[in-house]
Amino acid sequence: MEKTLNVKYAIIGENYELRENINITIDVEKGLIVNIGTLQRGFTEKPLNISAIAIPSPINAHIHSADFIFSCSGLKLSIEELVKPPHGLKHKLLKKARTKELEKSIMQTLKYLISTGVSTAADFREGGIKGVKLASKSAKKTKFRLIILGRPLKKYNMEKLKKLIKEAHGIGLSSTLSFKPSYLSIVSTLVKGEGKLLAAHVSETKSSYEEGDFEYTLKYYKPSFIVHGTYLRRREFEILAEKKIPLVMCPRANTFFSVGVPQIAEAIKSGTMVSLGTDNAGWILPSIWREVEYAFNLTRLQDRKMAEPKIFFKMITYNAAKTLSLEREGVIDEGMKANITLLKLSPNIVLTKNILASIILRTDRRDVLEVLLEGKPLIKTKLKW
Numbered sequence: 364m365e366k367t368l369n370v371k372y373a374i375i376g377e378n379y380e381l382r383e384n385i386n387i388t389i390d391v392e393k394g395l396i397v398n399i400g401t402l403q404r405g406f407t408e409k410p411l412n413i414s415a416i417a418i419p420s421p422i423n424a425h426i427h428s429a430d431f432i433f434s435c436s437g438l439k440l441s442i443e444e445l446v447k448p449p450h451g452l453k454h455k456l457l458k459k460a461r462t463k464e465l466e467k468s469i470m471q472t473l474k475y476l477i478s479t480g481v482s483t484a485a486d487f488r489e490g491g492i493k494g495v496k497l498a499s500k501s502a503k504k505t506k507f508r509l510i511i512l513g514r515p516l517k518k519y520n521m522e523k524l525k526k527l528i529k530e531a532h533g534i535g536l537s538s539t540l541s542f543k544p545s546y547l548s549i550v551s552t553l554v555k556g557e558g559k560l561l562a563a564h565v566s567e568t569k570s571s572y573e574e575g576d577f578e579y580t581l582k583y584y585k586p587s588f589i590v591h592g593t594y595l596r597r598r599e600f601e602i603l604a605e606k607k608i609p610l611v612m613c614p615r616a617n618t619f620f621s622v623g624v625p626q627i628a629e630a631i632k633s634g635t636m637v638s639l640g641t642d643n644a645g646w647i648l649p650s651i652w653r654e655v656e657y658a659f660n661l662t663r664l665q666d667r668k669m670a671e672p673k674i675f676f677k678m679i680t681y682n683a684a685k686t687l688s689l690e691r692e693g694v695i696d697e698g699m700k701a702n703i704t705l706l707k708l709s710p711n712i713v714l715t716k717n718i719l720a721s722i723i724l725r726t727d728r729r730d731v732l733e734v735l736l737e738g739k740p741l742i743k744t745k746l747k748w
C-alpha cells in the first residue's frame with residue numbers, strides 16, 4: 364500500500380533544502396519513500412493533506428534510559444560521586460531499585476523521547492544481560508527503536524559475555540580504563556564478529572583524558588564510535604576524522620556534571636563526524652531539541668563561522684544514523700527509509716527568516732505532530748501525555 368503526505372514544507376535531500384507544497388509518497392510495507400513531487404494533488408488516491416513541516420526524524424545518539432526516575436538526586440555531587448560505576452549514587456540507586464521501578468523508568472524515558480519527535484535513540488544500558496532485556500521489553504511495548512548497548516558485569520565469563528553481545532545491539536563501556544588490553548581486544552573481536560556496535564565514553568573528564576583513555580581506547584578497543592570527548596582537541600579530532608570514528612557529543616551533560624566545555628567548533632573544523640546525545644535521563648531531560656540548541660549556541664560562542672544550521676541539523680539526523688550504522692536514513696529522499704517527523708506550523712518555527720535555523724533553535728516537543736518509523740506512526744497510538 365502506498366500513501367502520500369501532502370505537506371506545506373519539507374526538508375529534502377542531503378543538502379537539507381527547504382521545499383514548499385511537497386508530496387511524499389511512502390510504500391508502507393517496505394517502509395521506503397518511493398516518490399517526491401510538487402503537484403498540487405498527491406500520487407495516491409487519498410493523499411493526506413497535512414499542515415506540517417516534514418523533516419527526517421532526529422536521532423538521540425546517547426542516553427542512559429534507566430535513571431529517569433532518580434531525576435535531580437545528588438545535585439551537589441561531583442560526576443564521580445554521582446554516576447561513576449560501581450560506587451556512584453546512580454549505581455547504588457539502580458542496585459536498590461526493584462525491576463518494576465526500572466521498567467517504569469525506562470518506559471518513561473522512551474515515552475518522553477517519542478514525544479520529542481525522535482524515532483531512535485542509542486542507550487548505554489547498565490546491568491548486564493538483565494539490563495539489556497529490560498530495555499528490549501520496554502522498547503517492544505512502545506514500538507520505539509532503541510539501540511541497546513549493553514555493559515558486561517565484572518563477574519562475567521566468556522559465555523556470559525557472548526550472551527550479552529547476542530542480546531544487545533552492541534557494547535557501551537563507561538570507561539575502557541577499567542579493563543585490561545587483552546579483555547578489550549576480546550570484546551572488540553567478538554562484537555565486530557557479530558557486526559554490532561562497539562562504543563565507550565572517552566575523555567569525558569580531565570582525569571580520564573590525562574590518564575590517556577583516548578589512545579588506549581583506539582589502540583585496544585577499536586571502537587565503532589566514541590561518546591563525549593570533552594577534553595579532545597584538534598590533534599585528536601583529526602585522528603578521529605582520519606580513522607572515520609564518529610563522536611557523539613553531549614554538551615548539556617558535560618555542563619551539568621561540571622566536567623568541562625566540549626570543543627564543538629574544533630571538532631567540526633577537523634572533519635570529525637559529530638552527532639549529539641542527551642546522556643543520563645535522570646539529570647538531563649532527553650530532549651534532542653534542547654541539546655541541539657545548546658550545541659549551536661556553544662559553537663557560536665567558540666567560533667561564529669561554524670554555527671551553521673545545516674551542520675547541526677545533520678548532526679541530529681544523517682550523522683547520528685551513520686554513527687549507529689543505520690543505512691538509508693537521516694535524509695528525506697526517494698529510496699530512503701520513511702523515517703519522517705511532522706512538525707506543526709507553529710509561529711515559533713515558521714515566522715522566521717530561516718526555517719532550518721528555527722527548527723534547530725526553537726522547536727519544542729509540543730510542536731511535534733507525528734513520527735513515522737519506516738512509514739509506521741509512533742506517536743498517535745502510543746502517547747498518553
Ligand SMILES: [Zn+2]
Pocket residue numbers: 425426427487564590642643
Ligand atoms: Zn553516558
